[in-house]
Amino acid sequence: FCRKGDDIQKLSVIQSLPSLLQKDRNGTLTRIIPKIQQELPINTSSEFHLATSNVFKILIEMKLDLNLMRPVFQGIDSKDPVVAAAWSETLIQVIKCLSENDIKHDVLPFAVKLSQINRPTFYRINACKILGQVAIHPKITTFDVKKDIVPLTQSLCQDCLYEVRAAMCTELPHVAKGLSNDANVRICLLPCLVELSCDENMQVRAAAVDAAILLIPCLNADTVKTTAIPLVKRLCTQCTKEGDLTFPAVAKIYGKLLTNLQNYLSEADSVWFLDNFKELSHRGLSISDPDVDIDPTMAVSCREYCALNLPAVTFFVTVQIKSELNKWYLIFQDLAGDPCYLVRKTIAACIYEIGTTLGVDSKIILIDFLKLIRDDSEEVLDALVPNIGPILVMFTSVGVLSRDKTTQATLDIGRGLLKCQVEIYSNYNWRRRMAFLVQLEDLPTCMPSDFIHQHFTPLVLKLSLESRARPVRTQAARTLLIFLRYNVKENHRKWIRESLINNLCNSNSCYTRHIFINMCYEAVKIFSMKYFKEHFFLPLLSLGDDPVSTVRLCVVNFCPTLKQMLVLPVERNLQMKLENFVSRLEMMEQDKDVIATLKKKLREMRAPQFGKQEGLLEDKRKMEEEDRVQQGKSLPNASSKMPGGIAAPVATQRLIREPSRKQQIQPQSSGIIGRTQSQQSSTSEMSFLDQHFYIDAGVALPDTASTTSLTSVEDNLSLLSLDPPQNKEEEISTVSVENTNIENMSDEDLLELKTSTTNITDDVKVNIEKKAGSKLSSEGVKKRNKRNSCFFVSDIPKNASAVHLKRRSLNIGGNETSRIPVVTKNLADKSNIRRIKTKVEKTEVVHKTKSKIKTPTLKTDDVESRVKDKNANDCNINGNKSSLGNKEVKENLPINTSIKDKISIKQPSTTKTSNLPVLIRRISQK
16 A cells, blocks of 8 residues: 555555554564655655654654654655645654664754755754754753754854744753753853844844743843843833834733742832833833834734733732732733723633732722623623632632621622623523523622522522523522522522422423423532432422423433432331332333333332442531521531532431421412323322222222312422321220110210210210210310221311312213212321221121120010111211111110220119120320
């Protein structure tokens, strides 16, 4: 390919040389590289030489056992300036990798050849660059530099072409480093530098200024004071004269000049250099001689260089001449208010560095910062916005701003930030908008939370809803979370949380709901796990029933994180809700992407968790800080703001109290119309399959049934909220109701009967109330629910008679009220139901056994009477209380065994034993 292939094939072979060396080193060195060396002299393609020069630089740096310098020298001698420049650059870059023998026998003779007067200008300029690099080669001694390089340097400094003189003047600092001796530099190079500083060409004089400044570290103190400082002052004075065009070059290196001369200047000299800098900073704005025309471009460049060097000048003033700080401020003020946006942009980029250098005196630049933050130039704002947060923290450290009280500076900066926001959002640059919101995260450390909540929280909330770019909306939501964390008032925190839930989680737009999920990722990083579970866990889980598959997919991706932060058994309720959500998705999800992701996340959730202790310390710190902020004891320091890089904390092992229903997020805003939900969530402790079993059987549970269908995510949130804590239950003596004569009972027995038993019908209760209505106080009687139905439901409020419950079956529509009566029973949960059923069965067996032993055989008339009594009681289930007489009620009233014993003593002949089963009821006591 290297000999007969076309140019593309040759370029391909050359560019693949480094990889070929790794695969077949010997074959590449013996076969391919020699062919390339043979091709170089005869190939005139510029592309071929450019590619080869880059590859040869890599090969020379690898220090191969090949002599590759000859092709380099041949390339420099090429008549094509592009090829010659490429190979010259290769030589200059590889000089540091060459051996001492190569330098002395190959490079130096070649440089002497290029520096001849009869060579073109381009070659002599390359010779200057080669000499400068050879002088600083570690293998070249001071003697070699003085013997071989200094004569060529002096000759080139006196070249007839100003381009060559300027090039050699630029290399003088390198030659001075090679000499490494003050005497040699003073004798060999300073005369050349002084001569070049008086050159008639402006470019040479500008190069002399750079060289003079860079030569200062190579000179001793006496030489600097007697020679270098006067020389530099003369150059600075000359550049300020009208008609001289070297002032941009002087302004460009002014900061380095003051840094190098700082230890050698007197106070008078320091003031002189500050005055000279002030004159340069006004270049092009005021001209003493109106007839002199200054190039506006050069004047702007001069002022821009002055602004760029202002941090170094600031450090020089604060160290050397602190008394001249007012004069420095006038310079800063003029540059910060420069009519050219390029100068203001440079000041905006370095204003934070300037303020840090000033320290406690940084408060003097507040007014200029306010002007810059109100600037209408996009370039200025691009440079200033990334520094707004650090600048505000700096002002807080010096007392300009305070997070404890609202000062005038707080009001001014607040107005400036709002004006800056308007200007930023008037242009379509979403990165600038996002950067601005990032800087607002520092506000809680600099301003009172009331001020932030009044002026910035509504603004950021609006941006999170109305911005177009998704990163901007996500960052706005994160900024709101920062405001939420550091707000010291509970009502403000509640408003922010409810606004986030109502406007993001409950939004009609799926894109906005995506923003809420992204916000939850940030909330995990910012807040402690306790705070997240109290306020964001349930709203996030409610989006698992979202009609948009991508939203459900995002929630599924979040599930492993949710599981990790749960602490068992304290948070069993949250775990069951998460498991119910996963179970519903497994059975009902139809989107293939969601199903695939769910299977993957389920494997992660079921896998054993390791390293759960890694985030405990960080989470503990967050929780302690949140407690301090909520108690209003202290606000966080500027350095305590949660960085975005902190990893999400893992689950802790501490016990977290269960949040009450009042602590759950219940959106109150009625202005936001929620999206319709077809699925209904259950608050009971039943599993997903058990709930659907009752629904398919036509049993509507009160927790899930309502007179209207769910029409918003707010309903889902209320269903997902934690169950209210149940009162502790204690076992007390149970009351079994058998045939008892109420007429013979005492007042104490009536009170105990009414307050203890649940196995009682409405008719019996009415008779009891008629009997002892005047003696039993309503305060001492605890109302009980009837037990007449064959199915069980969860707790409902006491005013359940006002609620029209529904029953659903295959034959009853969703809007049709069932005529089947529904009676409730106040049971705690499913486990209590099963336990009570078991006790009832055991009690039935015991009493059946007793009845076989003790109860006499009933006559046929008695049996028929019992059947009639039973039918009458069944009728009373439907509310017909008047169908039974008092006598029948008296004969069929169940009662406790202890009461039965008392009655047996009084009237043993009238007591009858009943075959009715005894129901044991656990009575909850407060």
